[in-house]
Amino acid sequence: MKTLVLIEHEGGQVKDASLATVTAAGKLGSVHALVAGEGVEAKQAAEATAKIAGVDKVLLASDAAYAHMLAENIADLIVPLMADYEALLCNATSNGKNVAPRVAALLDVMQVSDIIAIDGERTFKRPIYAGNAIATVESSDAKLVITVRGTSFEKAPIEGGTPPIEEVSGKGDASLSSFVGCETQTSERPELTSAKVIVSGGRALKDAATFEQLIVPLADKLGAGIGASRAAVDAGYVPNDYQVGQTGKIVAPELYIAIGISGAIQHLAGMKESKTIVAINKDGDAPIFQIADIGLVGDLFQIVPELTAKL
Amino acid sequence: MKILVPVKRVIDYNVRPRVKPDGSGVDLANVKMSMNPFDEIAVEEAIRLKEKGAAAEIVAVSIGPVKAQETLRTALAMGADRAILVQTDDEVEPLAVAKILKAIVDEEQPGMVLMGKQAIDDDSNQTGQMLAALWGRPQGTFASKVEVSGDSVNVTREVDGGLETVSLKLPAVVTTDLRLNEPRYASLPNIMKAKSKLLTVKAPADYGVDTAPRLKVTNVSEPPVRQAGVKVGSVDELVSKLKALGVA
Numbered sequence: 001m002k003t004l005v006l007i008e009h010e011g012g013q014v015k016d017a018s019l020a021t022v023t024a025a026g027k028l029g030s031v032h033a034l035v036a037g038e039g040v041e042a043k044q045a046a047e048a049t050a051k052i053a054g055v056d057k058v059l060l061a062s063d064a065a066y067a068h069m070l071a072e073n074i075a076d077l078i079v080p081l082m083a084d085y086e087a088l089l090c091n092a093t094s095n096g097k098n099v100a101p102r103v104a105a106l107l108d109v110m111q112v113s114d115i116i117a118i119d120g121e122r123t124f125k126r127p128i129y130a131g132n133a134i135a136t137v138e139s140s141d142a143k144l145v146i147t148v149r150g151t152s153f154e155k156a157p158i159e160g161g162t163p164p165i166e167e168v169s170g171k172g173d174a175s176l177s178s179f180v181g182c183e184t185q186t187s188e189r190p191e192l193t194s195a196k197v198i199v200s201g202g203r204a205l206k207d208a209a210t211f212e213q214l215i216v217p218l219a220d221k222l223g224a225g226i227g228a229s230r231a232a233v234d235a236g237y238v239p240n241d242y243q244v245g246q247t248g249k250i251v252a253p254e255l256y257i258a259i260g261i262s263g264a265i266q267h268l269a270g271m272k273e274s275k276t277i278v279a280i281n282k283d284g285d286a287p288i289f290q291i292a293d294i295g296l297v298g299d300l301f302q303i304v305p306e307l308t309a310k311l
Numbered sequence: 312m313k314i315l316v317p318v319k320r321v322i323d324y325n326v327r328p329r330v331k332p333d334g335s336g337v338d339l340a341n342v343k344m345s346m347n348p349f350d351e352i353a354v355e356e357a358i359r360l361k362e363k364g365a366a367a368e369i370v371a372v373s374i375g376p377v378k379a380q381e382t383l384r385t386a387l388a389m390g391a392d393r394a395i396l397v398q399t400d401d402e403v404e405p406l407a408v409a410k411i412l413k414a415i416v417d418e419e420q421p422g423m424v425l426m427g428k429q430a431i432d433d434d435s436n437q438t439g440q441m442l443a444a445l446w447g448r449p450q451g452t453f454a455s456k457v458e459v460s461g462d463s464v465n466v467t468r469e470v471d472g473g474l475e476t477v478s479l480k481l482p483a484v485v486t487t488d489l490r491l492n493e494p495r496y497a498s499l500p501n502i503m504k505a506k507s508k509l510l511t512v513k514a515p516a517d518y519g520v521d522t523a524p525r526l527k528v529t530n531v532s533e534p535p536v537r538q539a540g541v542k543v544g545s546v547d548e549l550v551s552k553l554k555a556l557g558v559a
């Protein structure tokens with residue numbers, strides 16, 4: 001099967017999620033990778049993509065209209081390219097989730113969202129009901145449009161490939177939407193979806209200042225990414241991109257420390273694949289303890305500073 | 312401007328779903344059902360736009376079984392003006408839902424379709440984007456802020472890196488994220504009033520849409536269960552366990 005992967009990139013670098021998607025695509029057949037963007041950054045990203053092991057060809061679409069991954073423009077770029085491919089794979093990230101269904105509808109294909117396993121050329125496993133059930137689905141569509149859960153596939157090595165880079169062009173700006181601006185934090189911290197250790201705080205952290213005071217030093221000690229429950233985000237302790245869960249980020253670090261988080265199914269959906277889960281909660285009956293490998297019942301305001309000091 | 316708000320009847324978010332032993336799906340018999348939480352946020356946002364004078368009429372639509380009338384009555388009690396039920400007992404996939412919605416859009420000519428970003432049962436996160444594609448209109452997904460000005464709308468989106476704002480030409484599709492608003496509860500008088508609001512019943516065939524599934528679900532299984540581990544009695548014990556695992 002010939003597959004096309006939509007690469008996500010930033011600052012000329014390929015995002016980790018795309019490396020996992022390349023691996024998933026490789027299980028289906030040959031892999032061509034589309035880099036859409038603008039100018040030098042897009043060119044650098046295409047060169048980085050060409051090095052990924054398993055990529056057989058890179059398509060580079062460089063145009064101001066592709067700079068911000070606007071779904072309207074990117075979908076119009078991809079649809080005609082799909083004449084040559086049997087499958088499109090995107091990351092199950094905010095960009096992939098935005099673009100892929102638009103392409104699927106234009107191709108009259110029912111998308112397979114958020115796959116966690118490939119059982120056959122047209123058979124996939126995907127979580128439903130916040131991960132409380134796993135569905136095996138078989139597509140009968142002529143083409144496949146798939147989004148891939150990054151934590152379920154190994155990352156393709158970023159060295160080894162030497163495929164050609166071919167320039168492609170599309171319609172450019174569909175004149176339906178435009179980028180106004182963004183509020184994104186750049187931090188030295190590891191990205192949540194690829195962090196080895198995550199320290200995550202819940203509603204119990206009281207306010208933004210307390211969250212900062214207790215969670216940040218512990219995360220610093222562990223070189224960890226910082227996550228949060230929906231309740232902590234809703235209450236404004238931390239920005240929205242910290243949210244872990246059914247509707248936030250899906251993470252699977254080596255170590256996940258849940259502090260003052262009760263363990264609602266929607267939260268568990270985002271972190272229960274973590275290798276080791278530690279829970280700190282004053283309520284010994286909190287559901288988080290049903291899945292924690294190591295639990296400590298007690299007051300986080302005493303435990304967390306002590307833990308930070310002793311690590 | 313008219314706003315169309317699609318709503319779905321799903322398992323209540325407080326219920327823990329149980330997989331049927333024969334692997335045919337999730338057991339929904341005698342389970343509490345509610346409006347999909349993201350759709351509630353969409354209804355609320357539409358009402359707020361109407362209260363601000365940016366919208367004139369709100370039409371709620373549901374595609375589902377006869378009981379989805381209850382979901383539509385909830386939307387009407389919150390403040391939607393009228394409702395359409397496209398009645399079917401079949402599972403309708405996002406692509407077919409988008410096609411039915413497109414046909415309704417052609418009839419109703421809304422200035423905006425406001426809908427949930429995903430349904431908490433199939434977790435597909437597709438329908439809004441698909442509708443926008445079929446309609447040839449822009450999409451503002453995962454919205455945490457919606458500001459209409461003239462013939463365009465600014466949508467602030469919750470994205471992996473934080474927040475992003477896009478400007479869309481109307482008509483457009485906007486899908487809601489959790490922090491867009493906190494939906495109101497319908498008051499008792501409004502629940503009574505909703506009973507007499509217009510609810511039209513249609514069938515997928517009225518819109519010429521084939522709802523035969525494209526994806527065959529061959530099995531639904533329980534995820535691997537994670538066993539609870541140990542509880543430790545002190546921070547020192549926790550630290551030594553973490554060290555033993557080599558993770559700290």
Ligand SMILES: Cc1cc2nc3c(=O)[nH]c(=O)nc-3n(C[C@H](O)[C@H](O)[C@H](O)COP(=O)(O)OP(=O)(O)OC[C@H]3O[C@@H](n4cnc5c(N)ncnc54)[C@H](O)[C@@H]3O)c2cc1C
Binds near residue numbers: 265267
């Ligand atoms: C459609 C929908 C989608 C959702 N998506 C998500 C999602 O993606 N991610 C997510 O996280 N949630 C999500 N939720 C929300 C979810 O249902 C829960 O409400 C949320 O996860 C609760 O957050 P929490 O555990 O921080 O708060 P709570 O449930 O209030 O728990 C706080 C915990 O802190 C403990 N505690 C209090 N004080 C102390 C102390 N001093 N020391 C130690 N422990 C203490 C308490 O015992 C309690 O267990 C979603 C909900 C809906 C309806």
